[in-house]
Amino acid sequence: MLTQVLLQLVVVVTLMVLVSIAVFVGRYRLRDTRLEWRARIRAAAPVSALLAAVLLFNSVARQYGPDVSWIIHWNLTWPIYDVEGEFILWLQSFEAPAITAYFSFIYIYGYVFLLVFPVIAYFALSNTRPLRELLTAYTLNYVLGLGLYVFIVAYGPRNMMPELVDALLYDTYPQYQHLTRQVNRNTNVFPSLHTSLAATVMFLAFRTRAIYPKWFLLATGLGVSIAISTMYLGIHWAIDVAAGIVLAYICVALAHVLVGRWSFTAWVASLRDSSTSTGADTNTGANAGFPKTPPSESTSKSHSHSDSDSEPESETGSDPEPERA
Template sequence: MLVQVLLQLAVVVTLLTLAGIAVIVGRYRLRDTRREWASRLRAATPITVVLIVVLLGNGVARQVVPDLSWMFGWNLTWAIYDIEGQFILWLQSFETSALTAFFSFVYIYGYVFLLVFPVVAYFALSNTRPLRELLTAYTLNYVLGLVLYTLVIAYGPRNMMPELVEALMYDTYPRYQHLTRQVNRNTNVFPSLHTSLAATVGILAYQTRAVYPRWAVVAVPLAISVAISTMYLGIHWAIDVVAGIVLAYVCVELAGLLVGRWSVTERFDVGNPLSRLR
């Protein structure tokens, strides 16, 4: 079941990315990329390694975090519910099967595309700074997100109000449960990492709108849709989404400060075997 869902996801995202390359990146940038890929890769290698290490560490930590949280964390579900309570219900009152299908698609496929495509698009730029900023911001999202997950225990709306907030996606499309279960624990809803990563891409897309005007037009609405989908599907509270946006802003700002300051390649001029091969 999981393999099938993953395969489907891979196919859809690949198709979307190919379409994006054709429409957004364009032929000339691809041509340059073929010439310069090695040096760009070298520039992006350090942060990529850091990101991979963080992701692997994250996978391990996620097994431990729930136990730690129950020992030390704050359980904020009721406080959040007390503050905003009815908002999610109001949002779900617009439910139609078309909207459910749209937001389920956005939550799974749109989200993964939103994270994957800018890596490709920024790699196609001669200036590697956007790429390095993007990867740095991703890394920060995962690190800071994990810290917050450890400190805060919160269940999402679907766990609090199962009869009102339909867990729309999981009951309409039970197979997705197999996918998201691999990634998420149900006590980890504050902040919404879906929102923060999507917003990170959205903010960076806005910053690079001069280079990729079309991407900005796609990414910003898509990022907003991802944020809404998490609430519409009863997975996150509005507060989680707001926290996600704040986290995204912090990560982008920090990434802007960090990139270039600790540039490993510039400081030590690390010889890259790939460059010698040329």
């Protein structure tokens, strides 16, 4: 059951990505990418490794997180419900099968596409800064969002308002529960990571609107739809969505400040000079040493050195596994 749903997801999102590459990225950027991909991967590798490490940590910590949450026990369900009233019920009063189908599609497929495509679109740019900012912002979203999940226990509208019967995702499309159960806990609703990651892409798309004007429009449409879908499907409260947008803003702003502040490449180079490090340590060094390294020369321009030896880490580093979101 799970594999079937997963396969379907991969196929649909791949199709969407291929079409989008043709529409938004274009032939010339692809041609440049073929020439420069090594350098670009090298530039994005440290933050990709960091993101991968965070996702890996998350998948391990997810088993223990709920227990810790119940011990700390900040149950926000009632305060949220009390403040927000019955906004979700109002939203659901527009319920219609076609709308439910649209938002269910957006919630699953649109969301994964929205997270995957900008990685490719920004990879196709000679300037790697947008890509690194995107991956940094993703990482920050996870770290901050999952941090909040540890402290805050809250159930979404579907668990609080039993009268939401008709438009619930898992009742209309039960197969998706197998998918989302792999990555979500039902007490992790504040803030909405669906919203925050979508809004992150939106904010960055706004920043790169000069380069990808049409993508900015699509990202905005998708992002707004995703935010609404989380509420319409009874998964999140309006307050979760608001908090998600705030979290996204913080992450994008932080990413802007952080990216380019430290250069991992320069740090490795300095280590090579003193010749104390072995190659095997690079991966762990990326996580532990990366933030601690003192600020060195700015790397806001893309790296242009082209070393002849190809790096094996390029394969793992380029896959940020965004579908785990």
